[in-house]
Amino acid sequence: xxxxxxxxxxxxxxxxxxxxxxxxxxxxxxxxxxxxxxxxxxxxxxxxxxxxxxxxxxxxxxxxxxxxxxxxxxxxxxxxxxxxxxxxxxxxxxxxxxxxxxxxxxxxxxxxxxxxxxxxxxxxxxxxxxxxxxxxxxxxxxxxxxxxxxxxxxxxxxxxxxxxxxxxxxxxxxxxxxxxxxxxxxxxxxxxxxxxxxxxxxxxxxxxxxxxxxxxxxxxxxxxxxxxxxxxxxxxxxxxxxxxxxxxxxxxxxxxxxxxxxxxxxxxxx
Numbered sequence: 001x002x003x004x005x006x007x008x009x010x011x012x013x014x015x016x017x018x019x020x021x022x023x024x025x026x027x028x029x030x031x032x033x034x035x036x037x038x039x040x041x042x043x044x045x046x047x048x049x050x051x052x053x054x055x056x057x058x059x060x061x062x063x064x065x066x067x068x069x070x071x072x073x074x075x076x077x078x079x080x081x082x083x084x085x086x087x088x089x090x091x092x093x094x095x096x097x098x099x100x101x102x103x104x105x106x107x108x109x110x111x112x113x114x115x116x117x118x119x120x121x122x123x124x125x126x127x128x129x130x131x132x133x134x135x136x137x138x139x140x141x142x143x144x145x146x147x148x149x150x151x152x153x154x155x156x157x158x159x160x161x162x163x164x165x166x167x168x169x170x171x172x173x174x175x176x177x178x179x180x181x182x183x184x185x186x187x188x189x190x191x192x193x194x195x196x197x198x199x200x201x202x203x204x205x206x207x208x209x210x211x212x213x214x215x216x217x218x219x220x221x222x223x224x225x226x227x228x229x230x231x232x233x234x235x236x237x238x239x240x241x242x243x244x245x246x247x248x249x250x251x252x253x254x255x256x257x258x259x260x261x262x263x264x265x266x267x268x269x270x
Contacts, residue, residue, distance in 0.1 A: 003027075003030050005039075005042065008031075008034070008042055008046045009041075009046065011027075011046065011050070012045055012046045012049055012050075015053070016049065016050050016053040016054060024054075024060070024061075024065065025064075025065055025068070028054075028061075028065060028068070028069050029068070029072075031046075031047060031050055032069065032072045032073065032076075034046060034047030034050075034092075035047055035073070035076060035088065035089050035092035035093050035095075035096060036076070036088055036089040036092075037088070038088065038138075038139060040139060040140025040141065043088065043092055043140070044092075044140060044141060047092060047096070048092065048095055048096065051095070051096040051099045051100075052099055055096070055099040055100050055102075055103055056099040056100075056102050056103050059103050059107065063109060066100065066109055066110075067114075069096075069100075070097070070100065070110070070114065070118070073093040073096055073097050074093070074097070074117065074118065074121055076089040076090060076093040077090055077093040077094055077097065077121045077122070077125055078121055078124075080128075086131075087129065087131035087133070087142055087144050088139070088142065090125055090129065090144060091142055091143055091144035091147045091148070092147065094122060094125060094144070094147040094148040094150070094151045095147040095150060095151070097118060097122070097151050098147065098150040098151040098153070098154055101118065101151055101154035101155045101158070102154040104154070104155075104158060105154055105155075105157045105158045105159075108158075108159075108160070112160070115155075115158070115160060116165070118151075118155065119152070119155050119161075119165055119168065119169070120168070122148055122151040122152050122155065122172075123152065123168050123169060123171070123172035124172075125144070125148045126145065126148045126149065126152065126172045126173070126175070126176050127171075127172045127175035127176055129144045129145070129148070131144060132144065132145060132179065132181055134146075134184060134185025134187065135185055143185060143187075145176060145187040145190065145191070146185065146186065146187050146190040149187070149190035149191050149193065149194050150190060150193075152169055152172070152173075152194045152197075153190070153193045153194045153196075153197045154197070155169075156169055156194060156197035156198045156201070157197045157201070161201070163203075163205045166198055166201075166204070166205045166208065167205065167207075167208040169194060169198060170195070170198065170208040170209055170212065171208070173191055173194055173195060173243070174212055176191065177191075177236060177239050177240045177243060178236055179236075179239075180232055180233075180235035180236040180238075180239055181235065181239065182235065182238065182239060182242075183239060183242050183243075188239070188242035188243045188245075188246045189246045191243045191246075192243050192244075192246035192247035192249075192250060193250070195209070195243075195247050196247060196250045196251065199247075199251070199255070199257050206257070209257070210260070213260060213261070213264045216237070216240065216264055216267070216268060217264070217267045217268070219233065219237060220237060220267065220268055223237065237268060240268070241265065241268050241269065244261055244264065244265055244268075245265060247261060248261045248262060248265065
C-alpha cells in the first residue's frame with residue numbers, strides 16, 4: 001500500500017480533512033487500493049468513509065479527479081468474477097461508485113457515455129458475481145449483492161435514465177434472483193430498493209416489471225406439478241418472494257404497483 005496504516009487512520013480521525021501540503025489527487029490515487037484491502041477497518045471505515053465524505057457530502061472532487069477515480073473503480077468492477085477474496089475489489093468499488101451516483105442524481109457531472117458505462121458495469125456485476133458471501137468474521141463485510149444494488153438504486157433515480165436502461169436494471173435484478181440463494185444479510189431489502197427507485201420515477205416503464213411478475217405464477221405451478229421437487233427452482237422462487245415482499249413494504253398501499261405486487265405474492269405464497 002503506498003501509504004501506511006497510520007496515515008489512513010489519521011485521515012479518518014481527522015474526518016478526512018487533509019493535512020497541509022498533501023494533494024487530494026494523490027491521496028485519491030492511493031485510496032483506491034483500499035477497496036481491495038483485506039483489513040476491514042481500512043476498507044470500510046477509511047475507504048468507504050472517504051468516499052462518503054468526499055464524493056457525496058462535500059462533492060469536493062474536480063471533474064478531472066472524479067474521472068480519474070471513476071475510471072480506476074470501473075476497472076476493478078469490470079474484473080470477471082473468479083470467486084475468493086478478489087470479490088472485495090468489485091464489491092467496494094461498487095459501494096464507492098454508489099456515492100458518486102448518489103451525488104450525480106442531484107448534480108450531473110458525468111457525461112452520457114460515462115453514465116451509461118457505469119450503469120452497464122453495475123448491472124453486469126449484479127448478474128455475473130459468483131461470490132455471494134455477506135459477512136465473514138475475519139474479512140468483515142463482503143456484500144457484493146448489497147453494494148452493487150446500492151449503485152443501481154442511485155443510478156435508477158437519475159433523471160437521464162432511459163426506458164432501455166430501466167429495462168436493463170430490471171433484467172439484472174431478475175438474473176441475480178435466478179442464483180437462488182436465501183438472503184441472510186438483508187440483500188433482499190437492497191435489491192428491493194433498486195426496484196423502488198424505478199417504480200417511483202415519474203417516467204416509470206412498467207412493462208419489464210409486469211412481464212417478470214406475470215412469469216412467476218406459471219413457474220410456481222410447474223414446480224408443484226413436477227413429479228419430483230426441483231429444489232433449485234424452489235430456492236429461486238423463494239428468493240424472489242423475499243425481494244417482492246421487501247418491495248411491497250417500501251410502497252404505500254395506494255401506490256399503483258402495490259396491488260399488483262400483493263396479487264403476485266398471494267399466488268406465490270399460496
